[in-house]
Amino acid sequence: MFSFRVQKKLGNARLSELTTPHGNISGPFFQFVATQGAIRGQVMSEDMEKLGADIMLANTYHLHMRPGEDTIANAGGLHKFMHWDKPLTTDSGGYQVFSLGQHVKIDTDGVTFQSPLDGSSHRFTPEITMQIQAKLGPDIVMPLDVCTPFSAGREEVEKAIALSTQWAKRCKEELIKSSAGLPAGRQGLYGIIQGGVFPDLREKAAQELREIGFFGYSIGGELQEKGEKEIKKIVRITTAQIPEDAPRYLMGYGKPEDIVEAVRLGIDQFDCVLPIRNARHGQIFFNLNKEELTKYLQDSEYLIDPKKLYTMIDITKSVFASDKSIFAPNN
RNA sequence: CCGGGGAUGGCAGAUCGGCUAUGCAAGGGACUGUAAAUCCCUCAAGAUAGGUUCAACUCCUAUUCCCCGGA
Numbered sequence: 001m002f003s004f005r006v007q008k009k010l011g012n013a014r015l016s017e018l019t020t021p022h023g024n025i026s027g028p029f030f031q032f033v034a035t036q037g038a039i040r041g042q043v044m045s046e047d048m049e050k051l052g053a054d055i056m057l058a059n060t061y062h063l064h065m066r067p068g069e070d071t072i073a074n075a076g077g078l079h080k081f082m083h084w085d086k087p088l089t090t091d092s093g094g095y096q097v098f099s100l101g102q103h104v105k106i107d108t109d110g111v112t113f114q115s116p117l118d119g120s121s122h123r124f125t126p127e128i129t130m131q132i133q134a135k136l137g138p139d140i141v142m143p144l145d146v147c148t149p150f151s152a153g154r155e156e157v158e159k160a161i162a163l164s165t166q167w168a169k170r171c172k173e174e175l176i177k178s179s180a181g182l183p184a185g186r187q188g189l190y191g192i193i194q195g196g197v198f199p200d201l202r203e204k205a206a207q208e209l210r211e212i213g214f215f216g217y218s219i220g221g222e223l224q225e226k227g228e229k230e231i232k233k234i235v236r237i238t239t240a241q242i243p244e245d246a247p248r249y250l251m252g253y254g255k256p257e258d259i260v261e262a263v264r265l266g267i268d269q270f271d272c273v274l275p276i277r278n279a280r281h282g283q284i285f286f287n288l289n290k291e292e293l294t295k296y297l298q299d300s301e302y303l304i305d306p307k308k309l310y311t312m313i314d315i316t317k318s319v320f321a322s323d324k325s326i327f328a329p330n331n
Numbered sequence: 332c333c334g335g336g337g338a339u340g341g342c343a344g345a346u347c348g349g350c351u352a353u354g355c356a357a358g359g360g361a362c363u364g365u366a367a368a369u370c371c372c373u374c375a376a377g378a379u380a381g382g383u384u385c386a387a388c389u390c391c392u393a394u395u396c397c398c399c400g401g402a
Contacts, residue, residue, distance in 0.1 A: 035365050042368085057364075095364045103366085116366045147364075192364085224363040251364040258363085274363045281362070281369070 002139075002185040002215060004247045012239070012266040018247060020087045020139040021186060022079065023054075027247065028263045030254075030312035031057040031089055031271035037072075037082050041280040045084040052313050054086055057271045060132050060142075061093030065115060065122070069135040077137040089140035089271070092129045092171075094164075094192065095252070098147035098222065106146060108163065126170035134178045138187070142218070143171035145192040150225040157196035157221075161205045164194045164220075169212050188215035190249060196221055197230055199237045206241030216269070217242040218249035224258075232261065239266045256285050256315050263316060275312050 001021050008015040016027035032039060032048060034056045039048060048056065058078060063069060075081045079088060096113065097104050103114040110125030126144045133141040145164040148157050168191045175189050191209035195202030202219075209217060219238050223231050235250065242248045247268045253259065254272020262270070275285065 031364090033365070040365080040368070059365080062365085089364095091364050096366090098364090100366070142364075145364095218364080220364070222363085249364090254363050272363050273365050273367090277362060277365070277367070277369085281367085283362090 002188045004216065004245065006244065011264065013263050014266060014268055016247070016268050018087070018268075020188070022085060022087045022139055025054045025087055026317075027268040028259075028316040029054055029269055030259070030316045031055045031269070032312070033057050033271055033273045033276060034082065035059045035273075036062045036066075037078065039276055041276070043276075045082050048084075049086070051311065054313070055089060056082070056084060056086075057089045057091060058082070058136075058138065059093065059096075060090050060129055060136065061096045061113070061124070063090070063136060064093070064132050065117070069132045073135040073137075079137065087140070088138040090133050090136055090138040090142065091271075092133070092142040092144045093124055094142065094145035094220070095147050097145070098149060106163070108166075110144070110167075126167040127174045130171050130174040131178060133187070134175075140216070141175070141187045141189050143168040143189060143192060145194065145220060148194060148196050148221050150197070150222045152196045152221075154196075154198055154201070157194065157198060157201055160196075160221075161194045161201060161208075164192060165205060165208045165212075168192065168209060168214070172212060172214065190214055190216040190218045190247075192218050192220040192251070193238055193241070194221050195234075195238065197234060199234065202234060202238045203241055206238060210241070210243065214246070216247035216249055218251050218269075219267075220251045222252075224253065224255075232265070235262055235267070236265050242266075254312070256312075259312070259315050270312070270316060272312075 001019070003019045004016065005019075006014045006016045014027070018025045018027055018029075030053075032053050032055075034040075034045075035058060037058050038045070039056070045056070063072060063078070072078055072081045078090070079085060082088070093113075097106065097111055100113060100116065103116055105112045110123060110128070113122045113124065114120075115122060124144055129144040130141070143164075144167050146160040146167075148160045152160070172189055175187065179186060191212065191214035193202060193205045193209060195205045206217065219235060223234065239248055248266060249269035249271075250262050250267045252272055253262060253267075253270055254274035259270055278284070
């Protein structure tokens with residue numbers, strides 16, 4: 001029921017097909033972030049479908065906080081809850097370990113969140129996140145991990161890897177356990193490779209996860225901060241550590257030109273809040289000069305023709321576009 | 332006509348005898364597994380004419396306009 005196949009290669013870039021219980025996706029693909037089960041800004045799932053989105057990403061942590069996984073399970077699962085029949089991913093809450101910083105206490109067994117909303121305390125262990133995700137029922141599930149900031153030093157990163165790897169293993173065991181009686185291959189679990197900006201640690205983390213064995217592998221950690229060369233290097237080195245026949249997922253990466261670059265390096269899967277957030281904040285990604293943009297925004301006929309605006313979906317496939325590689329920084 | 336109250340950026344709306352907030356709008360920037368329908372920056376004002384004062388958006392007088400009440 002769950003499978004991944006590389007169909008064509010162009011250098012390191014891959015054209016692929018991911019099969020899930022909710023249909024197939026052609027990769028590289030971009031996951032739109034619907035944290036709380038909906039794209040923010042009054043965007044309906046139906047709208048996303050019309051726009052051509054083929055997969056969305058929701059968040060275990062947020063959905064656990066409200067409305068709670070049981071509520072969603074009672075509503076028929078996350079797909080029904082979201083009015084979304086296509087493939088769906090849930091992140092584990094690992095990113096919140098990083099983004100909620102001071103509200104989180106990490107120990108070897110799991111993490112304790114202090115809700116920024118009401119101060120209430122919530123416990124996440126690898127097992128708990130998998131149980132929640134089992135109830136939510138998305139196709140792709142992520143293990144609880146420790147996401148480190150860009151500036152994290154070697155020691156901090158080593159600790160994060162140790163926990164993330166151990167937790168990923170526990171997540172895998174829990175998935176197998178909780179899947180007993182359920183159709184095999186209902187959910188695909190990824191291993192998240194941490195390692196900060198240290199190439200050798202990235203390699204080590206990848207190797208350990210490979211030994212455990214996951215359906216897919218993702219590159220995690222806060223990478224999006226200046227130092228482009230370094231980031232590119234990390235992505236290249238880490239990508240090379242991921243088996244050819246597994247999907248490679250670069251987490252939280254979303255600048256159009258960066259996506260193209262990452263596709264070139266062999267990444268198949270993306271997610272990012274950037275396009276949705278920026279749109280909500282009044283910014284669009286366009287491929288027009290100022291004059292054309294002005295015309296675009298004023299001329300209703302222009303508005304009907306979306307050729308000159310592009311979406312993340314276009315971008316992830318752009319490397320394979322036969323001509324006019326407008327997104328290519330280096331050509 | 333009489334009495335009372337007003338007049339501050341494009342709009343709304345405070346304060347103050349010496350530096351005029353703030354919100355919206357407008358323009359710019361940021362945002363990367365969402366504590367973000369958010370955050371940062373910029374633009375831009377004292378109805379008109381006099382007077383008092385070292386100094387007036389602020390106090391005084393007149394004019395114009397607006398609002399409320401009464402004939």
